[in-house]
Amino acid sequence: QDLIELQLTYCSSLSSRSLRTLACFRETLVSLCLFGCRYIFYRRAAPLACDEDGEDEDCPASRQALETDFSFQGFRRLRLLNLEGLPDEVDVETLLKPLRGLTSLELANVQLLGTSFLSQWRDRLASLVLYNVDLSEELLSTVVELVHLRHLDISRESRRPSFKFKMTRKILTSIVQRLVNLVSLDISGHMMLDNCTVPHCEEAMGRPSIEPCKSSIYPFQELRRPLQFLGLYDTSLCNVTHIPAQKVTGSRNEEQVLNAIEAYMEFRPELAHRAINQLFDIARIQHCSQLLRALQLVIAALKCHKYDKSIQVTGSAALYYLTNTEYRCDQSVRLRREVIQVVLNGMEQYQEVTVQRNCCLTLCNFTIPEELEFQYRRVNQLLLKILEPARQDESIQRIAVHLCNALVCQVDNQHKEAVGKMGFVKTMLNLIQKKLQDRVCDQVMEFSWSALWNITDETPDNCQMFLNCQGMRLFLECLEEFPDKQELHRNMLGLLGNVAEVRALRPQLLTPQFITVFTDLLDSKADGIEVSYNACGVLSHIMFDGSEVWSMEEPPRARVMEKMWDAIQSWDVSSRRNINYRSFEPILRLLPQSVSPVSQHWATWALYNLVSVYPHKYCPLLIKEGGLRLLEKVLELESSQPETKDMASKVMEHCENFKDHPMETND
Numbered sequence: 001q002d003l004i005e006l007q008l009t010y011c012s013s014l015s016s017r018s019l020r021t022l023a024c025f026r027e028t029l030v031s032l033c034l035f036g037c038r039y040i041f042y043r044r045a046a047p048l049a050c051d052e053d054g055e056d057e058d059c060p061a062s063r064q065a066l067e068t069d070f071s072f073q074g075f076r077r078l079r080l081l082n083l084e085g086l087p088d089e090v091d092v093e094t095l096l097k098p099l100r101g102l103t104s105l106e107l108a109n110v111q112l113l114g115t116s117f118l119s120q121w122r123d124r125l126a127s128l129v130l131y132n133v134d135l136s137e138e139l140l141s142t143v144v145e146l147v148h149l150r151h152l153d154i155s156r157e158s159r160r161p162s163f164k165f166k167m168t169r170k171i172l173t174s175i176v177q178r179l180v181n182l183v184s185l186d187i188s189g190h191m192m193l194d195n196c197t198v199p200h201c202e203e204a205m206g207r208p209s210i211e212p213c214k215s216s217i218y219p220f221q222e223l224r225r226p227l228q229f230l231g232l233y234d235t236s237l238c239n240v241t242h243i244p245a246q247k248v249t250g251s252r253n254e255e256q257v258l259n260a261i262e263a264y265m266e267f268r269p270e271l272a273h274r275a276i277n278q279l280f281d282i283a284r285i286q287h288c289s290q291l292l293r294a295l296q297l298v299i300a301a302l303k304c305h306k307y308d309k310s311i312q313v314t315g316s317a318a319l320y321y322l323t324n325t326e327y328r329c330d331q332s333v334r335l336r337r338e339v340i341q342v343v344l345n346g347m348e349q350y351q352e353v354t355v356q357r358n359c360c361l362t363l364c365n366f367t368i369p370e371e372l373e374f375q376y377r378r379v380n381q382l383l384l385k386i387l388e389p390a391r392q393d394e395s396i397q398r399i400a401v402h403l404c405n406a407l408v409c410q411v412d413n414q415h416k417e418a419v420g421k422m423g424f425v426k427t428m429l430n431l432i433q434k435k436l437q438d439r440v441c442d443q444v445m446e447f448s449w450s451a452l453w454n455i456t457d458e459t460p461d462n463c464q465m466f467l468n469c470q471g472m473r474l475f476l477e478c479l480e481e482f483p484d485k486q487e488l489h490r491n492m493l494g495l496l497g498n499v500a501e502v503r504a505l506r507p508q509l510l511t512p513q514f515i516t517v518f519t520d521l522l523d524s525k526a527d528g529i530e531v532s533y534n535a536c537g538v539l540s541h542i543m544f545d546g547s548e549v550w551s552m553e554e555p556p557r558a559r560v561m562e563k564m565w566d567a568i569q570s571w572d573v574s575s576r577r578n579i580n581y582r583s584f585e586p587i588l589r590l591l592p593q594s595v596s597p598v599s600q601h602w603a604t605w606a607l608y609n610l611v612s613v614y615p616h617k618y619c620p621l622l623i624k625e626g627g628l629r630l631l632e633k634v635l636e637l638e639s640s641q642p643e644t645k646d647m648a649s650k651v652m653e654h655c656e657n658f659k660d661h662p663m664e665t666n667d
Helices: 016-025 092-096 116-121 137-143 169-178 218-222 254-264 269-285 291-304 309-322 325-330 333-349 353-363 370-386 394-407 413-421 424-438 443-455 460-468 471-481 486-500 503-508 512-521 530-543 557-570 597-613 615-624 627-636 642-660
Strands: 005-009 031-035 080-084 104-108 127-131 151-153 184-186 227-231 245-249
Touching: 005 016, 031 104, 092 116, 116 137, 127 137, 137 169, 169 218, 245 254, 254 269, 254 291, 269 291, 269 309, 291 309, 291 325, 291 333, 309 333, 309 353, 333 353, 333 370, 353 370, 353 394, 370 394, 370 413, 370 424, 394 424, 394 443, 413 424, 413 443, 413 460, 424 443, 424 460, 424 471, 443 471, 443 486, 460 471, 460 486, 460 503, 471 486, 471 512, 486 503, 486 512, 486 530, 512 530, 512 557, 530 557, 530 597, 557 597, 597 615, 597 627, 597 642, 615 627, 615 642, 627 642
Parallel strands: 005 031, 031 080, 080 104, 104 127, 127 151, 151 184, 184 227, 227 245
Antiparallel strands: none
């Protein structure tokens, strides 16, 4: 198949061998773009300087030899050519002279020693781009002879101090008068030497107009019709009232900024970066009125410049503000998913601290885990990778652990098991170990234990991993190091409650040291009743295995059970809880049994508290899981204590009342 069009952008590893390959298509090529291919006019140097096979892809040009043999001779069909960053030693006039048929020429960051070569396209050239080319009056005198030009771009990056040329009203007028076919003009980055604008007091009255006769810029009053595009980015001209163009780039308002991102995204990343930064300020300080377009442009810029640090930093920051609560109602599911994809791409491909922080913050704007579920495995892998280094940026660590915790909360066991196999449990324990070494109990420490609590819920494999990775040792060390951290204690005991629910793992908890710690925690007042409640829950599951497994002399089983009874009696049954049960199954299995009445009592108290305080949530759950039938068995068992039977009756009564009058039950 004939090669007709070829676009190579930012292919910095290409050498002049690629030019020799191009020559094979000289008979068929119509369009060629070599933008950002900085070494394509260099041969690979000697092996000591740079490997011929391309192992050292970033070999500096100073260590390579300039290609002198390549010529565009024979590229008779070539009509569109885009070259950027040609070496100063390349004679542009000689290189381009064979291309008689060009209708579009783009030269960026190129040094032009002569200008007369442009005249050969006087009757053909429709589009000319001279971006970051040091202009001269001689060059522009040649340009205005290209009377068929419809698009002219003589813009520049204003922050380059090396440019000597200054734009004047006379030159701008000459361009407008001579190039009568122009529909698009870009003069971004130029400073005007003299006043080109109509004084504010003399401007045409009324709303902003694109009619040339009302133009606030004198030279453009000579236009026959409004331009389709006018680039005024980084010039004072973008601030006037009447600009005779349908689309204008600038920094005056949101429309101009979005136009700038759109126009400069692909081949002007330095300008696109600054425009995205201005959009960031609009979204953060003001209000973005073209949200859909803004998001789509930022997403496109991030995809286009995956390895450009400045674009990735400003783009990810803009996404954070464009996806927050203020703008959420205007975003479709599809668009929000596209944002998530590009954020994850950024996290995957760019390890820069600011990018990682911005991406993590942006993910916090989404409903977790629901909106991230379509990329569940990938997002967890990326977050765990962020948390791998022993010493990580503190803010990133905090946000990443928060996200990890949210991702394993309220998802099914299959998801939790999958994440556990990725190393989730070990990663959290490593973070805890580091904080212990630093003797710091902060949000990272508390979130890590909370995440472990969530990921071990009804997931035996993850509970096993916790024990295998020295989780109990860290639990004891945290208790000793941070005796007054209530939130920490609650999270740790909640996690151990999950471990205790797994019968096969309970023997590992049945040691004098652990039982003594759990028994002592029955007296804890930390976080209301939560720590005492969870400690009692751990012991209730252990007691349920019977006296025959209790092989230790200290502490005696009877004394521990007595302390459990005392603790349960001390709790206020109307306590509001900092807990969320998705299933009562682990509690219900403690009801119809005679092995451990105190375990039965704890389970009944738990149900009584939950259906009393949160009837709308927990009465239906208890009914659905067959709890009423099991409570009836509690009433039938002779071993059940009177207090337990009394509570069981009240639980059943609450559920019956809820079934009869569900809307009248106070929550």
